[in-house]
Amino acid sequence: MEPLLISKREKRRLASQYADLCLTCGTCAGGCPVTGVDGLDVRKVVRLALLGMDQEVIDSKFPWVCTLCGRCEHACPMNIDLTALLRSARAMRPRDQVPGVLHKGVAQCLKSGNNVGIPKEDFLFLLEDLAAELGEELPGFEVPVDKKGAKYLFTINSKEPFAEPEDMFFWWRILYAAKESWTVTSENWEGVNWGLFTGDDAAMKEIVGRVVKNYKEMECEYLVLPE
Amino acid sequence: MSIHDLLKQYLEEGRIKVDKSIHHELTTYHDPCNYGRKSERMFGHGYYEEPRWVAQQCCENFVDMYPNRANNFCCGAGGGAWAAPYVEERTFYGRTKAKQIKDTGAKLLIAPCHNCRDMIMKSLRKEYDFMDVEVKYLWELVADSLVIEPREEEGEAEEE
Numbered sequence: 001m002e003p004l005l006i007s008k009r010e011k012r013r014l015a016s017q018y019a020d021l022c023l024t025c026g027t028c029a030g031g032c033p034v035t036g037v038d039g040l041d042v043r044k045v046v047r048l049a050l051l052g053m054d055q056e057v058i059d060s061k062f063p064w065v066c067t068l069c070g071r072c073e074h075a076c077p078m079n080i081d082l083t084a085l086l087r088s089a090r091a092m093r094p095r096d097q098v099p100g101v102l103h104k105g106v107a108q109c110l111k112s113g114n115n116v117g118i119p120k121e122d123f124l125f126l127l128e129d130l131a132a133e134l135g136e137e138l139p140g141f142e143v144p145v146d147k148k149g150a151k152y153l154f155t156i157n158s159k160e161p162f163a164e165p166e167d168m169f170f171w172w173r174i175l176y177a178a179k180e181s182w183t184v185t186s187e188n189w190e191g192v193n194w195g196l197f198t199g200d201d202a203a204m205k206e207i208v209g210r211v212v213k214n215y216k217e218m219e220c221e222y223l224v225l226p227e
Numbered sequence: 228m229s230i231h232d233l234l235k236q237y238l239e240e241g242r243i244k245v246d247k248s249i250h251h252e253l254t255t256y257h258d259p260c261n262y263g264r265k266s267e268r269m270f271g272h273g274y275y276e277e278p279r280w281v282a283q284q285c286c287e288n289f290v291d292m293y294p295n296r297a298n299n300f301c302c303g304a305g306g307g308a309w310a311a312p313y314v315e316e317r318t319f320y321g322r323t324k325a326k327q328i329k330d331t332g333a334k335l336l337i338a339p340c341h342n343c344r345d346m347i348m349k350s351l352r353k354e355y356d357f358m359d360v361e362v363k364y365l366w367e368l369v370a371d372s373l374v375i376e377p378r379e380e381e382g383e384a385e386e387e
């Protein structure tokens with residue numbers, strides 16, 4: 001292996017501003033539940049990054065079994081930005097090698113406005129149907145769609161309309177009881193941004209941008225993401 | 228606006244009423260990484276106390292896991308791991324969480340995050356054998372504790 005100049009920051013592609021401050025104390029890895037999986041741990045990831053061995057990290061599954069929970073960096077005495085480092089390793093995977101459905105979800109969200117590709121008509125029909133059902137118990141209940149000037153704009157986790165629609169009742173009951181002014185939008189209502197997980201900053205920005213656009217157009221006071 | 232602030236505000240202002248006695252079993256709370264550590268790092272405020280306060284308005288017996296708040300263990304499904312194919316690793320990861328939960332002896336677990344709730348309810352409970360612990364979202368706990376006042380002229384709208 002060719003010797004590397006540790007001082008040459010631009011050699012490092014994995015994002016961490018402070019990795020060279022690492023004391024190799026191992027506090028990070030000591031409190032991480034996946035230390036050792038795939039022969040790696042977070043302290044070793046820092047070492048690899050410092051040695052310029054980025055590809056080893058990028059190709060390993062460690063950055064993906066790591067949940068980016070932040071426990072390591074919370075405990076790190078040098079406050080090293082470990083989750084940024086790990087997330088950047090995810091970002092450097094070619095998109096077709098992103099594990100599982102994550103990138104497909106991102107692509108679907110960019111295309112259809114939600115991660116699972118529910119068409120607008122189906123979504124609206126579902127809301128109406130569910131609202132009628134809840135209305136039997138709570139007289140006068142309805143789901144305000146695209147209501148301009150509502151106080152709160154709620155996003156929706158696509159998992160709910162997709163698989164567990166009645167879980168939406170929990171929030172609806174609370175909003176009914178509080179007599180709140182709220183709304184959901186008929187398009188780009190997805191509240192889950194998988195770009196965050198795949199390290200895809202461009203997609204993440206686009207998806208956030210759409211939600212913010214809704215929020216502005218609906219002239220709502222607050223945006224709520226019940227995640 | 229955070230859901231914790233919103234729920235807390237409703238309760239504080241008396242806009243919603245809840246009945247504690249509906250949930251009398253021992254209850255514990257899982258700190259999701261996003262509302263805790265991440266929020267603390269990014270926005271300077273971690274939501275540790277608000278959800279605990281909300282939960283305690285809706286249940287009679289509350290116990291914390293150990294460790295908790297900023298030192299809490301992740302459920303194992305964060306960062307998109309719930310949707311990634313590494314099931315075995317994810318389950319292995321969750322062993323610390325499972326132990327934390329079991330050690331409390333609680334029979335009801337509150338998780339204010341979709342991901343954590345799914346991981347704990349649908350995976351960890353089975354893998355680590357604590358099916359007797361019920362899992363609810365924080366807003367589900369609130370919704371299930373609601374005492375809804377009937378709207379004018381309408382009949383009683385009671386919770387089941």
Ligand code: SF4
Binds near residue numbers: 021043046078
């Ligand atoms: S805790 Fe921080 S200083 Fe210690 S080994 Fe880990 S990254 Fe390095």
Ligand code: SF4
Binds near residue numbers: 028069072073083086
């Ligand atoms: S962020 Fe990743 S490496 Fe750090 S403690 Fe959590 S799972 Fe382990």
